[in-house]
Amino acid sequence: MPRSGAEARRRLQQAALELYRERGYDRTTAAEIAARAGVNERTFFRHFPDKREVLFDGEADLRDALVRAVEEAPGDLAPLDMLLRAFRTAGRILEENRPFTEPRLAIIAVTPALRERDMAKAASLVDALTEALRRRGVPGRLAGLAAQTGWGTFHHAAQAWIDDPSQDLETHLQRAFTDLRALSGAAPSAQDRARTQP
CATH class of the missing domain: 1.10.10.60 (Homeodomain-like)
Known part of the structure; x- marks a missing residue:
């Protein structure tokens, strides 16, 4: 017992x-x-x-960690860089719990009731990130777009990490945000450029 x-x-x-x-x-x-x-x-x-909620334990703690990371980000960062900083925090949580994270994601992917709950939880996280960005001075419409886009990019990176565990989540996350900037035609951030230097 x-x-x-x-x-x-x-x-x-x-x-x-x-x-x-x-x-x-x-x-x-x-x-x-x-x-x-x-x-x-x-x-x-x-x-x-x-029985659905068993696989979503810790969502409130994750939301709080993400919001806190946005709130504590340096003031000169662009919204996507604030989010990347926040998702690095979330990434560390996922990596520490990989033995649970990997099968959990696989079960959610094949279970409609769990996918529905996952989407509701994601919407709640996006709302919380949107509000955190607004409090940092990002206009409402842009804050919402950044939060939704950032969450989608984080989710993409997490799936890539599950599919290719030979690289850590940080590497997949950095690559996904670099790809996002390339898709939008935005110049790489100073952080991105520093990481790609030999």
Whole structure:
């Protein structure tokens, strides 16, 4: 039996991940997840409101970290550079949790109910980033466009990292933002130029 709330939560997440991979999300119940984790069903619902939310734990912490990184970014950075700085923070969180992140993304990709929840969570993160950029003085319309574009670019980089783990997420993230600037015809930032120097 897990001795702490944090340990129970971790075991519930791991059990859910295993069962979703073995049986599929739709054929797995909260009671089965609890049993696999060695706790009762009431404990499951003390930690998670439903069986979808098991795979989205930490979303509030991630949002807070992203917003804080934008708020603390140097004042002379362009909006996309503020976001790149924020996504580097998120990237470190994903890299530390790769054994959970990789199968989690695979399960979400093939499960409509989880894709729907993932899109709702992404919309919430984009809204939070938009507001953080507005507070930094980026006009509303541009803040929204930057946040949506930045999130899409981050998601692209994360998928590239899953597909090609031979390079770290930081490398994939830097490449994705460099490609974004190339697509828009924007000149590389000073940071990009410094990174490409021999």
